[in-house]
Amino acid sequence: MLPVAEAEALILQAVQPLGTEWVELGSAQGRILSQTLCSPQDFPAQPTSSMDGYGVRFADVQQGIPCDLQVSETIPAGRAPATELQPGQAVRLYTGSVLPVGADTVVMQEYTQRLSEAQVRILKEPQQGEFVRPQGSFAQQGDPLLERGQRLEGAELAVLAALRQAVVPVFRQPRVAILSTGDELVPIQQVPGPGQIVDSNQYGLAALVQTAGGIPVKLGIVPDHPQVLRETMQQALGAADVVISSGGVSVGDFDYVEQLLEDLGGAIFIRSVAIKPGKPLTVARFSNLHGPDKLYFGLPGNPVSALVTFWRFLHPALRKIGGSLPPYLEVISATSLKDLHADGKREHYLWGRLHLKSDQAQFQPANSHNSGNLMNLTGCNGLAVLPIGTTQIPAGSPVQVLRLP
Numbered sequence: 476m477l478p479v480a481e482a483e484a485l486i487l488q489a490v491q492p493l494g495t496e497w498v499e500l501g502s503a504q505g506r507i508l509s510q511t512l513c514s515p516q517d518f519p520a521q522p523t524s525s526m527d528g529y530g531v532r533f534a535d536v537q538q539g540i541p542c543d544l545q546v547s548e549t550i551p552a553g554r555a556p557a558t559e560l561q562p563g564q565a566v567r568l569y570t571g572s573v574l575p576v577g578a579d580t581v582v583m584q585e586y587t588q589r590l591s592e593a594q595v596r597i598l599k600e601p602q603q604g605e606f607v608r609p610q611g612s613f614a615q616q617g618d619p620l621l622e623r624g625q626r627l628e629g630a631e632l633a634v635l636a637a638l639r640q641a642v643v644p645v646f647r648q649p650r651v652a653i654l655s656t657g658d659e660l661v662p663i664q665q666v667p668g669p670g671q672i673v674d675s676n677q678y679g680l681a682a683l684v685q686t687a688g689g690i691p692v693k694l695g696i697v698p699d700h701p702q703v704l705r706e707t708m709q710q711a712l713g714a715a716d717v718v719i720s721s722g723g724v725s726v727g728d729f730d731y732v733e734q735l736l737e738d739l740g741g742a743i744f745i746r747s748v749a750i751k752p753g754k755p756l757t758v759a760r761f762s763n764l765h766g767p768d769k770l771y772f773g774l775p776g777n778p779v780s781a782l783v784t785f786w787r788f789l790h791p792a793l794r795k796i797g798g799s800l801p802p803y804l805e806v807i808s809a810t811s812l813k814d815l816h817a818d819g820k821r822e823h824y825l826w827g828r829l830h831l832k833s834d835q836a837q838f839q840p841a842n843s844h845n846s847g848n849l850m851n852l853t854g855c856n857g858l859a860v861l862p863i864g865t866t867q868i869p870a871g872s873p874v875q876v877l878r879l880p
């Protein structure tokens with residue numbers, strides 16, 4: 476059994492980001508930028524006013540207050556100034572208006588009195604440069620504004636629009652084939668007969684693939700039949716960047732995945748991991764003539780084991796393949812609200828609810844932890860980690876909790 480950290484390191488070493496594709500800005504939300512983008516211009520492009528008011532020469536209003544100035548021009552936002560500001564003049568401006576050459580300070584409308592169409596009185600002495608956004612004060616031409624590996628959400632999309640980046644270079648999302656192995660499995664439409672169960676892993680894993688930035692390719696249920704399974708595994712390796720199967724990796728007579736990976740020419744580099752749940756995790760590497768090697772993840776069939784091994788190993792791997800920057804997972808120090816137990820032989824992952832408080836996070840474990848029992852996993856947002864050698868964490872003690880993405 477490989478220690479968890481070693482297994483993670485081997486997996487992350489084996490994967491690389493895929494290439495770039497260009498997508499329209501409107502479809503780029505959640506995607507990962509594949510090139511650092513620099514500003515093509517200064518922001519603001521010209522000095523602009525940040526208030527509704529009057530643009531003045533500071534030297535004019537410094538002489539004493541009140542001070543009467545000739546209104547030379549009105550410049551609404553979006554219009555270029557027609558003239559330069561001469562001594563003794565003010566210009567009517569609004570929020571976002573461009574300052575004319577000569578104006579260096581803005582006086583808020585509230586501290587002025589418009590005496591006539593032609594004249595304004597300044598009632599309060601401003602600071603020099605007040606309410607002016609100087610050219611290039613937000614960003615200068617050539618400044619790197621978005622880094623390679625940045626995830627694009629609302630703020631980043633707004634910046635990209637300001638940069639007039641109508642199409643953006645993003646990392647290609649990994650296509651992840653998902654297959655469920657087991658003669659006992661039936662699709663959701665079918666009422667299970669005696670001993671049969673619905674294939675739930677398919678749905679859970681497909682959702683987690685999407686959360687990790689991948690595109691799930693659901694290949695359905697495959698019987699525990701070596702020939703059929705072998706053909707489906709081969710088809711999956713051809714159709715996707717990463718393949719996940721669940722079930723068939725333990726030592727039972729109908730657990731064929733490991734043998735078939737060898738038959739298909741995969742280099743198995745993980746056969747079992749010191750993790751509970753998830754011990755029989757099996758990972759193989761397939762060389763690919765047309766691009767990066769492909770990884771095959773044989774996840775254990777037990778429903779909680781399949782999801783926990785996904786969170787712990789596949790989420791980081793898919794994030795890396797999709798071009799995200801580390802860290803790929805978040806670990807939070809919390810106080811356990813109940814006693815936590817483990818056998819000390821494997822690294823235990825106990826699901827529960829993490830409450831983020833301002834001073835100290837708290838962890839409320841689920842009432843029981845059984846890798847075959849999916850039912851109390853709903854609403855869980857954290858996995859408490861009990862390292863090898865730890866058999867108990869008493870209530871009120873600190874515990875490291877993996878925050879579920």
Ligand SMILES: Nc1nc2c(c(=O)[nH]1)N[C@H]1C(S)=C(S)[C@@H](COP(=O)(O)OP(=O)(O)OC[C@H]3O[C@@H](n4cnc5c(N)ncnc54)[C@H](O)[C@@H]3O)O[C@H]1N2
Pocket residue numbers: 655656657659660672673674675676677721722723724725726727730752753754755774775776777778780846847
């Ligand atoms: N003698 C031993 N038996 C087992 C060992 C062991 O070390 N020695 N390890 C146990 C552990 S730990 C795990 S985890 C499981 C892993 O088993 P497999 O990966 O071979 O999975 P299956 O046998 O195919 O199924 C296990 C269990 O999960 C249910 N299942 C499978 N697929 C699905 C699905 N798509 N949706 C919902 N449920 C699924 C299946 O019906 C079984 O109940 O092995 C232990 N055994």
Ligand code: MOO
Pocket residue numbers: 750751752753754755775777780846847
């Ligand atoms: O490790 Mo298995 O995944 O405990 O049930």
Ligand SMILES: [Mg+2]
Pocket residue numbers: 722723724725726727729730776
């Ligand atoms: Mg089995």
